[in-house]
Amino acid sequence: MDTVDYSQLLAECTRLEGVLLANEKALNALDAVPDCQDERARLTAQAAAHLAELRVVNTKLSALREPA
Numbered sequence: 001m002d003t004v005d006y007s008q009l010l011a012e013c014t015r016l017e018g019v020l021l022a023n024e025k026a027l028n029a030l031d032a033v034p035d036c037q038d039e040r041a042r043l044t045a046q047a048a049a050h051l052a053e054l055r056v057v058n059t060k061l062s063a064l065r066e067p068a
Contacts (some may be wrong), residue, residue, distance in 0.1 A: 016054045023047045
């Protein structure tokens with residue numbers, strides 16, 4: 001297992017999780033704001049993109065964990 005790749009992927013996973021958490025908090029804050037459909041749509045699309053990135057990172061991490 002390449003520890004540099006693994007460490008970089010773990011760091012990217014942590015970063016994406018932080019971004020998704022911030023995104024979720026922002027979406028929750030919008031619950032109290034009327035007429036914010038555009039911002040909610042933007043944040044939702046952003047979250048979907050980050051989730052897709054996280055899936056890719058998790059797939060790569062899984063591949064590194066599997067025995068050769």
